[in-house]
Amino acid sequence: MTLAPYACHPETTRGRQFPETVSTFRSPFQRDRDRIIHSSAFRRLKHKTQVFVEHEGDYYRTRLTHTIEVAQVARTIAGHLGLNTDLSEAVALAHDLGHPPFGHTGEDALAELMAPHGGFDHNAQAIRIVTRLERHYAGFDGLNLSWETLEGIAKHNGPVTGDLPYALAEFNVEYDLELHTYASAEAQVAAVADDVAYNHHDLHDGLRAGLFTEDDLMELPVTGPAFEEVDRLYPDLDPYRRRHEALRRVFGAMVEDVIAVAQTRLQTSNPQSPQAIRAMDGPIIRFSKPLYQNLKAIKSFLFHRMYRAPSVVKERQRVTAMVNDLFPLFLDDPASLPPEWRADVARAKNRTDLARVVLDYVAGMTDRFAIQEHERLCQVGQNDRETG
Structure with a gap:
């Protein structure tokens, strides 16, 4: 496929932190993608939560299934825009590697615990994973990904300025990712693909969980017209097929909107290099303003009816308590x-260094392992105290 001039061309990559022989059968970005897929952190996404805790049902999305969906959307959009699909896919596959157990709930808990020690951010933690914590290769720690993939992981959501999480600040001193600029168009595609995927599947998972009904979605923009179209084309359709047909139309509407907006903006600005994309005063890949406003209404609905549903809030409180128990336990007893x-513990020079080691360990846990460790280390002791 012929790449557009504003795409990231593999032959002009800025290279890797540690020079390597170029592969004879894979481009640099294909090699990045493959290393991410084969990493331990990627496999752990199978048992990390999206919204519902991993054990609550086999049909709900996990971080792994979400990531695969994001990668599929990213390849579709990138390919249509003449961008490098391999780079978009690599960034998409890595974008959630830094998430701790229990999703955003676990991230919130760890951010509070790490506030005295440099903070916590899942994008920064993803950089730490792919540059430090994956330890499989003889010549380096991490995966030694290309500069463009690292840039995309760090700032696919936009420039990163102000007080940086320590994990990102620490690496950026060694290997400047130009955090003050926007990322490549390929990384921006991965970011919007993330929005497309979770807007779609959170509606699907919320319906499956019984937190709201199809009738509720009939009252919302985008989803309402989608159900109306299905009802017009397929009267008396089986409820499950009706749901799928409507939500796939919502999915398609988001993707088509992003492509149309990007094509218009690219034609108007006519960038002639990836660096021209980075130097812009805003993202080139985004939703149209009307759709963005409609999606805000859907997100507000999901916030109140799903993310803050009583059953979800109760579970959030339970898993927050687990993280709040485990982190100080390991910090006070690193043995x-x-x-x-x-x-890693032996190299720690002070309590902050030690806290960062503990963070790496706890953040890497899956939902099920965190629950098992909490039962083993905390509840057993509690039971002993209650019976003693």
Whole structure:
């Protein structure tokens, strides 16, 4: 496929932090994608939550299924716009690697616990994972990804300025990712693909969980017209097929809107290089203003009816307590960390260094492992105290 001039061309990559021989059969961005897929952190996404805690049902999205959906959307949009689909896919596949157990609930808990020690942000943690914590290769820590993929992971949501999370600030000193600029168009595609995927599947998962009904969605923009079209074309359709047909139309409307807006903006601005995209005063890949406003209404609905539903809030409180128990336990007794973490503990010069080691360990846990560790380390002791 012929790439547009504003696409990231593999032959002009800025390279890797640690120079390597170029692959004879894969481009640099294909190699990045493959390393991400084969990483331990990627496999752990299978048992990390999206909205519902991983054990609550086999049909709800996990971080892994969400990530696969994001990658599919990113390839579709990138390919249509003449962008590098491999780079968009690589950024999409890595965009959630830094999420801790229990989704945004776990992130909120760890951010509060880490406030005295440099903070916590899942994008910054993803950079730490792919540059430090994956330890499989003989010549370097991390995955030694290309500059363009690292840039996309760090700032696919836009420039990163102000007080940086320590994990990002620490790496950026060694390898400047130009955090003050926008990312490549490929990374921007991955970011909007993330929005498309979760807007779609949170509606689907919320319906499956019984937190709201199709009738509720008939009252909303975008979803209402989608159900009306399905009812007109397929009267008396089976409820599950009706739901699927309507939500796939919502999905398609978002993708078509992004492509149409991007084509117009690219034609108007006529960028001639990836750097011209980075230097713009706003993202080139985004929803139209009307659709953005409609999606805000849907997100507000989901916030109140799904993310803050009583059953979800109750579970959020339960898992927050688990994180709040586990983190100080390991911080006060680092000998309870697994043997492979002892070298990191030994290198810690102060409590902040130690807190960052503990963070790496806890943030890497899956939902199920965090629950098991909490039962093993905390509830057993509690039971002993109650019976003693």
